[in-house]
Amino acid sequence: MxxxxxxxxxxxxxxxxxxxxxxxxxxxxxxxxxxxxxxxxxxxxxxxxxxxxxxxxxxxxxxxxxxxxxxxxxxxxxxxxxxxxxxxxxxxxxxxxxxxxxxxxxxxxxxxxxxxxxxxxxxxxxxxxxxxxxxxxxxxSKSRCRVLIYGAGTTGSQLVSALRNHENIEPVAFVDDNKGLQGQNVARLPVYPSLHIADIVEEKNIDRVLLALPSLSLPKQAQIARRLVKMGLEVQTLPSFAQLIGEEQLVDKLKPVSAQSFLNRDEVAHAIKDGASSYGGKSVLVTGAGGSIGSELCRQVLDCGPARLVLYELSELALYNADMELRQLAEGTGIEIIPILGSITDARQVRQVIENNNVQIVLHAAAYKHVPLVEANPLAGLVNNVLGTQTLAQQAAKAGVERFMLISSDKAVRPTNIMGGSKRLAELVVQDMARPDAARNTVFSMVRFGNVLGSSGSVVPLFQDQLRRGGPLTVTDRSVARYFMTVQEAVRLVLQAGAMAQGGEVFVLDMGKPVPILQLARQVIESAGYTVRDEEHPDGDIEIEFTGLRPGEKLTEELTLSGDLIGTRHPKIFSTREDALSEIEVAAALRQLREAFVASNENMAREVVQRWVEGFENGMPMLKTS
Incomplete structure (x- = not known):
């Protein structure tokens, strides 16, 4: 039939x-x-x-x-x-x-x-x-899906009325946290306490749970859903009528808030101005052009009117996205966009790219930067960040490039992790290339700053992703604090510093005061319209969970080794005096690092950082060797 x-x-x-x-x-x-x-x-x-x-x-x-x-x-x-x-x-x-x-x-x-x-x-x-x-x-003729409705309010009862005429779905019962409804019948279905949901599911052969709780905050809905999914149930959420007709723009509530709102200070918004002439009409090479900092460097360099912009990137997807965006921005300007897919550790390719494109300025942003990943893969991190920087700097000097700017990190100062150690070694390489007695025409300098808000893998996008999933937001320690800048202001100052460089400077950006990560987590929760759940507010929406410091992580970061900051003509840019290694010491460190790489010996690589990087303290245990 x-x-x-x-x-x-x-x-x-x-x-x-x-x-x-x-x-x-x-x-x-x-x-x-x-x-x-x-x-x-x-x-x-x-x-x-x-x-x-x-x-x-x-x-x-x-x-x-x-x-x-x-x-x-x-x-x-x-x-x-x-x-x-x-x-x-x-x-x-x-x-x-x-x-x-x-x-x-x-x-x-x-x-x-x-x-x-x-x-x-x-x-x-x-x-x-x-x-x-x-x-x-x-x-x-067919088995029906038996559903349990979480929420016996108006939305839940309306849902039952709609489902009673459905050919494939059979509403069986309600569960609700409201004690006034428990034990009663709503829409001719019994209402049970949510604490007994496991027993109800087993007793009544429930296949699916429908959340009819539109007035409940999204994080709490997500928490309930995760608990039900762990029980092996299929969970679906019913939107409220206001959401269905568009009066309540729930998606807008979850949109990431602008990074600038988490700075707790005024953003540096000055244009490059006098520094723009240093890049205008030049052929500029940006390494790591598909990354957060690299892509912003490209955008702001475009505003300076270069003759050519060379995008050097290891990730095909990142290069594709950057190339597509920049070509649209450069349309009608006459600026040539050159995408290069490759690694900065490949000396032959680096030399060819610099020579074929008559590169005059190198902005070196390519690096492995995620602390836990580099800690777990020290050889890859050191080879890319240190030997790659040496390869790029040497080829730039041989080709007579006018300026070379290394983008460094505050984690390079007395590092407690391999990523920070690799960035300090990269600085030492650039300092060695900038020696006055080297008689090179290239101006080598570097700029050091802290965390960039909104960059890939940084803390704010992580918090916002955890918020979408209903929490908790994870903070390593109550006392952890970090320096923060937006990527736009960091790049503005990097380009300004590169324009004023004379050679050998270690530029440090004024990043204001360190921001406690716990305070940042609270700001992310509250900026989305939710409340923090803690001992004082047990009915809050989102919990903050403390996970403990990760291997190689510090409570606070520093920007200089000496603590001395020398002013420049820009109020937000300082320089600092950092002791450098001798030419022989740098050569020895690089030779030992290459030997560790050839031998695939992580312990040897860690020993190189331990020996040559001032203040390095790494809590990672050495691997046992036979």
């Missing part, structure tokens, strides 16, 4: 409904004749009515198709459709009166009024009965 119902085309279904309504029309006439007890009997009056019956049936068909009565799906037959049926019955009553008058049948007007009322009732009842028959056929 189910297969036959499914095989019916839309046209055949409409034909069936038209035939049904025609039959109901005749039945309504018979009932009207009998109900009024007319002299002559029902058969006599019906035989006389046969003169106009074909016309009435034709009118019935025409009006039904015009109003779309025959096309209404049984599932959709509700109050508006009942009203439309009333109009249908009224039109047929009027038509019957007119036809009876024309044929001079002499029937009282009450017959036609009863006929219309009975026809209306029969049509409505027939639709309701047909729906139940079809649903029963569906239910017997």
């Amino acid at each position: 189910l297969n036959w119902i499914k095989s019916l085309s839309k046209g055949r279904k409409r034909t069936i409904m038209l035939m049904l309504d025609c039959g109901l029309l005749v039945a309504s006439l018979i009932f009207a004749f009998g109900a009024l007890g007319l002299s002559g009997g029902v058969i006599d009056h019906l035989s006389r009515y046969l003169i106009i019956l074909p016309y009435l049936l034709l009118i019935c068909i025409a009006v039904s198709r015009r109003l779309g009565i025959d096309a209404i799906r049984l599932n959709d037959y509700d109050t508006p459709e009942v009203g439309l049926t009333g109009v249908f019955a009224t039109i047929l009553s009027v038509a019957a009166i007119v036809l009876s008058y024309i044929a001079d049948l002499g029937l009282p007007i009450g017959v036609h009024l009863v006929f219309g009322a009975v026809f209306f009732s029969l049509v409505v009842i027939s639709r309701a009965l047909l729906l139940q028959v079809v649903l029963r056929i569906y239910r017997r």
Whole structure:
């Protein structure tokens, strides 16, 4: 039977409904004749009515198709459709009166009024009965999904009403945290405490849980959903009516807040101005061009009007995205965009790229920067960050590049992790290349700053992602604090520092005061419109969880080894005096690092950092060697 119902085309279904309504029309006439007890009997009056019956049936068909009565799906037959049926019955009553008058049948007007009322009732009842028959056929032909509804409020009861006519879903019961509803029946379904949900699921063979809690905050909904998913249940969330019609823009609430709002200070927003001429009309190479800092360097260099911008990137996807964006920005400017896919450790390729594109300025932002990943992969981090920097700097010097700027990190100062150690070694390489006695034409310098808000893998995007999943937000320690800048202001100052460099400077950016990470976590939660859940506020939305310091992580970062800051002509840029290694010491450190790489010996690589980086303290245990 189910297969036959499914095989019916839309046209055949409409034909069936038209035939049904025609039959109901005749039945309504018979009932009207009998109900009024007319002299002559029902058969006599019906035989006389046969003169106009074909016309009435034709009118019935025409009006039904015009109003779309025959096309209404049984599932959709509700109050508006009942009203439309009333109009249908009224039109047929009027038509019957007119036809009876024309044929001079002499029937009282009450017959036609009863006929219309009975026809209306029969049509409505027939639709309701047909729906139940079809649903029963569906239910017997396939297993139904048994659902438990979490939330017995208005939304939950409305959901039950909607699902009762669904062919595949059967609402079984409610669970609710409101003690006033527990033990009662809502929409003819029992309401249970949510604490007993595991027992209810097992007892009633629940397949799916529907969250009908639109007034509950998203984090709390996410927490409930995660708990139910762990029980092996499929969980779905029902939006509120306000969300469905767009009055409550829930997505906007989850949009990341601008990074600048977490600085707790004014952002450096000055244009490069006098520094722009240092890049205008030049051929500029940016390494790590697909990264957060590298891509922003490219955008701001474009504003300076270079002749050529060379994008050097190891990641194909990152290079593709950067190239597509920058080509649009450079459209109509005449600036040439050159995408290069490759590694800075490849000396042959680096030399070829610099020579073929007549590179005059190198902005070196390529680095492995994520502390835990570099800590777990020290050889890869050291080779890329240190040997890659040496390769790039040497080839830049040989080609007579005008300026070379290394983008460094505050983690290079007395580092406690391999990433920081690798950045300090890279600084030592650049300091060695900048020695006055080297007689090189290239101006080598470096700039050191702290964390960049909003960059890939940084703390704010991590917190916002944890917030979307309902928390908790993870902080390593209550006392952890970091320096922060937005990527835009960091790059502005980097380019300004590069323009004023004379050679050998270690530039340090003014980053304000360190920001406690716990305070930042609270800001992220509150900026999204939620509250922090802690001992003082147990009913809050999002919890902050402390996980302990990771290997190689410090409570606070420093910007200089000596603590001395020398002012420059820019109020937010300082330089500092850092002791450098001798040429022989740098050569020895690089040779030992290459030997560690060839031997694939992580312990040897850590020993290189331990020996040559001032203040290095690493808590990672050495690997056992046979």
